[in-house]
Amino acid sequence: MKMITEVLIIGGGATGVGIARDLSWRGIPSILIEKGDFASGASGRNHGLLHSGGRYAVTDPGAARECMAENRILRKIAPHCIEETDGLFVSLPEDGFDYRERFLRACDEVGIQTALLSRDETLELEPELDPNLLSAVKVPDGSIDPFVLILENARDAEEHGAKILLHTEMTSLILDGDKIKEVGAKDLGGGEEYTIKASYIVNATGAWANQFLKLAGLQIGMALSKGSMLITNQRLTHHVINRCRPPSDGDIVVPNHTVSILGTTSVRLEEVENFEVTPHEVSLLIQETSKLVPAIQEARLIRAYAGIRPLFQSETKEDDRAISRGFVLIDHGERDGIKNLITITGGKLVTYRLMAEKTSDLLCKKMGMHTPCSTHLKALPKANRPTGLTEKLKQFSFERVETLCDCELTSRKEVEEFLKTDKLKDLQDILHRTRLAKGSCQGGFCVYRLLGVLHDLRRINGNSNEFLKKFLEERWKGIRPILWGPAVKEEELMEGIYKGIFNL
Amino acid sequence: MKDGPMKKQSWPKKNVDVCIRCATCMAVCPVSRVTSKFPGPKQAGPGAERFRRMGEPSVDDWIDLCIGCHLCDMVCSSGVNISELNLLAKAKYLDEKGRPFRDWLLTHSYLYGWVGSFLSPFVNFLFRNSMIRWVGEAILKIDRRRKLPDYEPSTFRQWFKKHRSQVHQIKEGDHPPFKKKGKEGFEHHFMERKKVGYFYGCYMNTNEVDVGRATVQVLEVNGFEVILPLQKCCGIPMLGNGNFKGARKMACYNVPSLLKTIVSGSDIIFSSTSCGHMIKHEYSHLLSIPRADEVALHLFDIFEFLRNLKELNGLDTHFKELPLKAAYFAPCHLRALGIGLPALEILRLIPGLTLDNIEADCCGMGGTFGFKKEKYEISEEIGRDLAEVIDRLKPEIILSDCEGCRMQIRHLTGLKVSHPIQILRDALLPETKFTL
Structure with a gap:
């Protein structure tokens, strides 16, 4: 079957569906193809944290600012996907106050609202925390359901004209001079083959970005960082609990529906498929997070999972945490001379909408259009299922x-x-x-x-x-x-x- | 002992995490068997617990339907204290919702029981009056189909006082207070009489005095002197209605008093398995009453006590023939004590007595549960199984250790229902003649 569209989006993660929604509101037709289901990659394999940006305030003020701005927008447009739990950055005796002071200053600079809580105030809020803690800083973190968020975006996009093909894998890419002429795809369920002609192609494949680019003979500098997480049987705290120290392994506990998610690790990977949570990671996560919430030592775990963070890098660095968690938008016309190809990768779940906005802005610029973005104003269609x-x-x-x-x-x-x-x-x-x-x-x-x-x-x-x-x-x-x-x-x-x- | 609001530290540890969702508890729950309003132990306990949030109002109004039989706890392969989880949730729910005056009335009979006893002819007349019962249902929501128990004209305590003075008179006159049939001489035995404390429970005190009489008589025949430690209601009606504060108050009175008796060298027995279960298990585990575990070590069900005696060859087994077809029903709280069925073991020593064990799960009375209008039908429906078994066995008399079960069985079958100790007494004492 032959299809013609304005923009072809590859990848059904948060960014991909975000772009589809953004374009649909601007009246630009698009088709999205995804080889699996929505949120099969990192979008569905994270700890569901609605970042306040606090985690990056000290190390990456730019990313922190983006997080905070998007955090505010998401609370407005997707309230049913969000639990406004707030977050605590807890200082344990071994952490001292050095980082806390830097943290408070940095939050102030990037505009993250903070409140310093005493030990007693903190324990009053979260009795399961280690009673020896020194203090905590309250920030507007929250928890977010990535699945609902992505489905709602997709539903809204489809309602406004976007076409979404799930379980459809891209099979070929035909270059014609400085343009991608057409893309071949196959429905993995029904077996139907598609030829899709599009004026522009957006590579929103996240960790799979280079696999896609390889078909066009391109490559970008990207690090794959595996982050593993554990799920407890019960919800242990009702705030997001962060450790108030420089970003490290096992420094976060996120309440999510009935459970808590303990995260995370950071392990460099060479390939995107076939990865698993190692026993070392499991013990590390328990050991570190139980310093914050001692009950974790005895809590029952029901699942371990890992996701891959696609981190963009210009040169190789030792620690992946030092690489910006901000996103990159690459116009391959400028970079490699393929005029109708754009890659968007990196970033956070929280900034998916901003990433979609910037990508769509670039597309509009290329098309010579001046329709502004409206996704920050339009609330998602409300799901009717109970949230709390x-x-x-x-x-x-x-x-x-x-x-x-x-x-x-x-x-x-x-x-x-x-x-x-x-x-x-x-x-x-x-x-x-x-x-x-x-x-x-x-x-x-x-x-x-x-x-x-x-x-x-x-x-x-x-x-x-x-x-x-x-x-x-x-x-x-x-x-x-x-x-x-x-x-x-x-x-x-x-x-x-x-x-x-x-x-x- | 201070009786303040419960601190987090004093809550029983919730072991929701070990539930493997196997649903064995769903197979035994008497309530979810008869009504879809109650989702069953797995859902109401460890299941809902994952959704409950401290500081947020309770929404699971079905939690009030847990009858508190502990059958789920007993079958749980992972040792989840399901009924405790339910009770804690129920307490929170009722604390928020408020308790009707009816619940206060049903759980504070220890306060007005003596009045009922003093005015028994009048009170019993009122209780039987259909007009009064109709009014009771309309105003208090106590179901009019449920017969309220009769009060006895004099209490067990009054009887005991009189009885003891008689015993002492006989002692002074050097006459045996009862006939001892053993080979050893009476005098020798008399000198060695060991004291045993009796936690008699408020219901027996005012409504079924003969159970207490029989308990005292059986113990005396076996060479014990019965003493009554100072005691109040064990608190189980309050606990069952989610009133932890009231139950703690009772427990805080009873524990030191019972300890005093124990420290002086006496064990304590009970004839009501619900009171016994409350003191033995809930005091220490659920209410965290200090030193309640020491009391638990020296607290015995009357038949458990007699069984121990038998194992030491100290039980008087000179029973007379009792040609009677009886059926025995083990109350849930007896089963939860984990001591087997001692009454059945002892009664089977009585010649001539045919004794069937009734295989049914729960009678459905659940203490005050069966009195409540909104729960009456559930209560009756649960008991239907039990009534059918009884109908099949066709016994002349039914025996059960719990007053709630006895009430329910009387209500459902109209047959004579006694405490097993009454039968044992009848078989043991020459002067009592058993009459149906």
């Missing part, structure tokens, strides 16, 4: 709807809504769209219930055992690094269910 934990429990209490996932109180209705409207190819796609399988048993009980629903709706084509197997393999990947204590018992039970009952 209390609301969710309340809904469960009053409506007593049929739940598929007991751990996360995901109702059958909620799942069916997605199944009826969206084109889902994979079990993982459903998991990206709901909280299903994100709780204590990690889908042990709800996924086979889901199979029944899929069957009722005639949504399973082919072998449902394969479907289950694929899910279980993905699940196992996350559980293996944290397999001790209650998790072992849980796995024994799951093995009994899936091997014994389902005969897998």
Whole structure:
């Protein structure tokens, strides 16, 4: 099938869908292709932190300023994706006050609102923190649900004319002089092949940027930095907890829905695929984060996962944390002489909208248009599902709807809504769209219930055992690094269910 | 002991993390079996706990439907204290929502029980009057279908006082207070009489005095002198209604008093398994009462105590023949004590007595639960299983160690229901003749 559009966006992460939305509001037609599902890369594999910018205030004031500005905008346009938890930068006795003073000054300079809290005030707010702490600085951090954010952006973009092709991989790229003439793509589900002609092509593939550029014979200086995270069974704190010291491993605990996410590490990688959380990372994260929240020592972990930060670099540096977390926008016309290609990479989830704005501005400039950006003014279409934990429990209490996932109180209705409207190819796609399988048993009980629903709706084509197997393999990947204590018992039970009952 | 607001340090440790979601508890929960209003232990306990936030108002109004039977705790393969989680959530919910006067009335019978007893003919008449019950339902939301227990004209304490003075008279006159059938001489035995404390519980004191009478008589036959340590309500009705403060107040009175008896060298027995479970388990674990664990070590169910005696060959087993077809129902709180079914073991020594064990989960009474209008139907529905088993067994009498169970079984079957100790006494004492 042949398609013609103005802008072709490669990559369905936050940046890609952000660009699609931005362009759609400016009235510029676009097609987005993504080889997996939305948020399959770093957009869906981070700790869901709505940065205040505090973390970068000392080391990277530019990035900090961007974070703070975007933080304010996102609170306005995507309130249902955000929990306004606030963040604490906690000073432990071994940290002293040196960094805290620099931190307060730097925040002041970049415009991040701070409040210095005494030990007692801090413990009053967060009783689980180490009682020996010295003080804490409160900043406007928050927690954000990247999946909802990206889906809402995509929905809004589609409503305004953008076309999004998921599970569609780019297969070829045909150059014609100083332009990319057309791009070949293939639907990984249905097998259909597309030829897409576009005036401009945006490479928003994040960590995969160089893989794409290779097809055009190009390369940019990029470091791949793996960040690993652990998920606890319960929400341990209600503020984002940062360690008030220079950025380092295991210095953050983010509350996210029912759980807390412990992060992160920073390990240089050579390739984008096939990475895992190592035992060393797991112990490092527990050791470091439990200095902030001692309960982590005994808390049950339910999953470990890692994401790859695509960090742009002009020359090789030793520590990836020293590389700017700001984003880069490359006009390959100027850099390499391919006039209709733009690469956007780096950045943070929080700055996705700004990245989209700058990319679209550049596209407009190239097209000779002067339509201004409006995404900072237009709120996302509100999802109707309850956001807070209390609301969710309340809904469960009053409506007593049929739940598929007991751990996360995901109702059958909620799942069916997605199944009826969206084109889902994979079990993982459903998991990206709901909280299903994100709780204590990690889908042990709800996924086979889901199979029944899929069957009722005639949504399973082919072998449902394969479907289950694929899910279980993905699940196992996350559980293996944290397999001790209650998790072992849980796995024994799951093995009994899936091997014994389902005969897998 | 100070009775202030509960500090974070004194809360029982919540072990939500060890729940592996296996749902075994869902299979035993009597409440979720009969109503979809209650989501079952897995969801109400460790499940909802992940959604609850301190400082935010409770929204899970179904938490009030947990009957507190502890059956879920007993089957949990991971040792999650589910009913405790529920109780804590219920307390928070009711603290916020406020408790009706009805709940105060149902949980403070220790305050007005003596009045009921003093005016028993009048009170009992009122309790039976359908008009009064109708008014009670309309105003107090106490279900009119539930028969309120009769008050006895004199309390157990009054009887005991009289009884003890009689015993002392006999002692002074050098006459045995009861006939000892053993080979050893009575005199020798008399000298060695060991004291044992009795936590009798408020319900028995005013409403089922014969249970206490039988307990004292059986212990005396076995060579013990019964003493009554100073005691108040154990606090379980309050705890069951989420009133931690009230329950703590009771516990803080009872623990030092019981300790005094224990330190003087006596063990303490109880005949109400609910009171016993409360003191033995909840005092130390849930209420963090200092030294409650010491009390727990010396506190025994009456039949557990007799079973221990039997193992030491000290139990008087000269039972007379008792041709009777009985069925025994083990209360949830007895099962939660984890001591087996001692009453069944001891009663089976009685010649002529046929004793069936009723296999059913929970009677559905749940202490004050079954009195409440909004819960009456759930309570009755839970008990239906039990009533069916009884119907099949067709016993002449039903035995159970808990007053709540006895009330419910009487209500559901209309049969005679006794405490097992009453049967044991009947088989042991020559002068009592068992009559149905």
